[in-house]
Amino acid sequence: MRIGELSRETGVSVASIKYYLREGLLPAGELTSPNQARYGDAHVRRLRLIRALIDVGGLSVAGTRDVLAAVDTEDVPLHHVLGRTQAALMGEVAGDGAKRSSTRTSVTEDETADRAAKLLDAVVARHGWRVGADNPGRRAAIEVLATSERLGSEVLSTLLETYVEMLEPLAAAEVGNVVARGGREDVVEGAVVGTVLGAGLIAALRTMAHESASTALATGPAEAPPGG
Amino acid sequence: MRIGELSRETGVSVASIKYYLREGLLPAGELTSPNQARYGDAHVRRLRLIRALIDVGGLSVAGTRDVLAAVDTEDVPLHHVLGRTQAALMGEVAGDGAKRSSTRTSVTEDETADRAAKLLDAVVARHGWRVGADNPGRRAAIEVLATSERLGSEVLSTLLETYVEMLEPLAAAEVGNVVARGGREDVVEGAVVGTVLGAGLIAALRTMAHESASTALATGPAEAPPGG
Numbered sequence: 001m002r003i004g005e006l007s008r009e010t011g012v013s014v015a016s017i018k019y020y021l022r023e024g025l026l027p028a029g030e031l032t033s034p035n036q037a038r039y040g041d042a043h044v045r046r047l048r049l050i051r052a053l054i055d056v057g058g059l060s061v062a063g064t065r066d067v068l069a070a071v072d073t074e075d076v077p078l079h080h081v082l083g084r085t086q087a088a089l090m091g092e093v094a095g096d097g098a099k100r101s102s103t104r105t106s107v108t109e110d111e112t113a114d115r116a117a118k119l120l121d122a123v124v125a126r127h128g129w130r131v132g133a134d135n136p137g138r139r140a141a142i143e144v145l146a147t148s149e150r151l152g153s154e155v156l157s158t159l160l161e162t163y164v165e166m167l168e169p170l171a172a173a174e175v176g177n178v179v180a181r182g183g184r185e186d187v188v189e190g191a192v193v194g195t196v197l198g199a200g201l202i203a204a205l206r207t208m209a210h211e212s213a214s215t216a217l218a219t220g221p222a223e224a225p226p227g228g
Numbered sequence: 229m230r231i232g233e234l235s236r237e238t239g240v241s242v243a244s245i246k247y248y249l250r251e252g253l254l255p256a257g258e259l260t261s262p263n264q265a266r267y268g269d270a271h272v273r274r275l276r277l278i279r280a281l282i283d284v285g286g287l288s289v290a291g292t293r294d295v296l297a298a299v300d301t302e303d304v305p306l307h308h309v310l311g312r313t314q315a316a317l318m319g320e321v322a323g324d325g326a327k328r329s330s331t332r333t334s335v336t337e338d339e340t341a342d343r344a345a346k347l348l349d350a351v352v353a354r355h356g357w358r359v360g361a362d363n364p365g366r367r368a369a370i371e372v373l374a375t376s377e378r379l380g381s382e383v384l385s386t387l388l389e390t391y392v393e394m395l396e397p398l399a400a401a402e403v404g405n406v407v408a409r410g411g412r413e414d415v416v417e418g419a420v421v422g423t424v425l426g427a428g429l430i431a432a433l434r435t436m437a438h439e440s441a442s443t444a445l446a447t448g449p450a451e452a453p454p455g456g
Contacts, residue, residue, distance in 0.1 A: 048380070056379065079446035086435060129440040137435025144428045151284065152276065153421045156429055158405055163426075163433055166398045171437030172444075173390045177383065179445060193381045195438070198391075199431050200372045201384055205391050206427070207314060207365025209399030212357040216400075217407060218307035 003029070006039045010047040017047065023061050025050050025068060049185045052192040053088075063088045071184050078184060082175075085188055089195055090136035116145035119157060123164050174198065231257070234267045238275040245275065251289050253278050253296060277413045280420040281316075291316045299412050306412060310403075313416055317423055318364035344373035347385060351392050402426065 007014045020026040026046055029037030049071070053064045067088050070081045120141055124131060131138060148156040178190040235242045248254040254274055257265030277299070281292045295316050298309045348369055352359060359366060376384040406418040 052379070052381075077446060079442050082442050083439065086438060090435065124436065129436060130443045131436045131439050135436050135439050137432040137439075141429055141432035141436065144425050144432060148421060148425050148429075151280070151421060153280075153418065153425075155406065155418045155422045156425055159402060159422070159426065160429075162398065162401045163430060164437075166394055167430065167433050167437045168440075170390065170394045171434055172441040174387060175438055175441040175445060177386055179442075190381065190383045193376060193379060194383045194387070195435075197372050197376050197381075197384055198387065199434070201369055201376075201388075202391060202395065202430065202434070203427050204365040204368035204372060205395050206399055206430070207318065207423075208352065208357060208359045208363050208369065209392075209395045210314060210403055210423070211311065211359050211363050211365075212396075213400045213403040214307050214310050214407075215358045217403060218305060 001039050002036065003039065006043055006047070009044055010051070012047050012051055020047070020050055023065070025061065025064055045183070045185050049189045049192075052189045056196050057089050057192045058196075059088055067188065071188055078179070078187060081184065081188060082191055085191055086195065087136055089192065090140070110146065112149050113142055113146040116142045116149065119160065120145060123160055127164050127168060129164070129168070229267050230264065231267065234271055234275070237272055238279070240275050240279055248275070248278055251293070253289065253292055273411070273413050277417045277420075280417045284424050285317050285420045286424075287316055295416065299416055306407070306415060309412065309416060310419055313419055314423065315364055317420065318368070338374065340377050341370055341374040344370045344377065347388065348373060351388055355392050355396060357392070357396070 001009065003014055003017055006012075007017060012020075017026065021028060026043060029039040029043065032038050046068075049068070050064060053059045053067055054061075059067070067081075067085050070076050070084045120138065145156060145160070148154075174194055178187055178194055181187050181190050229237065231242055231245060234240075235245060240248075245254065249256060254271060257267040257271065260266050274296075277296070278292060281287045281295055282289075287295070295309075295313050298304050298312045348366065373384060373388070376382075402422055406415055406422055409415050409418050
């Protein structure tokens, strides 16, 4: 297909496609004349992935290039590609990460954060989670738990165990669903959409579930749903 | 206690305390001389709640005043106070909400959003959730599901049922924990901290759980944790 058709097929503007070609994110098409190139399904898949990384994930061009390089290097196990994608989404990739380094150091320098880290690591270890010490979510969780303690609130530390118990099957379902897509590009695209939009969906559903739970407490339990 | 002691006790600056007094968020202390007032435990509790609403929840002074009015009107059932707090946190309170009204209308005007709403309502009804049509999370969930469909991704619609199943006990645990705090001010303070910081903690733990689940898929299941 020509560039105009590629644009219609993917919903990405011709100007953006040309930009991705110049930046080397999208491989060149097959030249059919000095001024015209032909594109195929591989370009459609790659454009969908680029759009997920940049538009949904908010990655920079440098961060996107890093993830694509991992996708394209067949030696890199899919598991590591997903890890690199996750790090990029949390702004930990070279070029995006520099501005966060001060926050990162502060975590280890604070007594409250130290206690939060110990609490978190103990709960996670008890549940057999296999998570590296540099997982970007671990740092974020420590920050939140420390903030909560500084506010004098014990709500989150009380609920931590419950959260860990309930997020384990949820994350397993998510990873299983995404990995089942097969192709490396499709898996990474699904991981980006699932991670970013999934976080928004979970937050929104949690707000609905709070209203439902509060209603049940105030007015007594609902009738059992059919089949439930 | 004097205003300086109230400041030390709560970690809120004297300037902020004076501002809250002027804005009527914090009731005046008992005058002990024309220029001096004495404050008590009620002021400490109220300041903690104000700080949660403004600093953690990001509410405006108007939004804070609205929630405090509901807290102070004993006729308003706690369940409704929590609903109003939730709406304020989602920016739906008068004064904060105006700028969102265009987003809100767009939801109903779009065919994709219409399909997303039907899907969401069907899943939620099947699980017996009792949620008003104007729940702010419902609108947000519809937006996310519609965005996901526009991207051509079916990851989230596939996972929706799983999310609903897993968030139900999680939200029930959260609401139960917060309501058990007893006093209306403490309950609302816990709801704000739990809602806002809890969302951050859940997102962070989900990132950790993804790494753990991906590791398990790549390397086989871990040994069962002790007692698990």
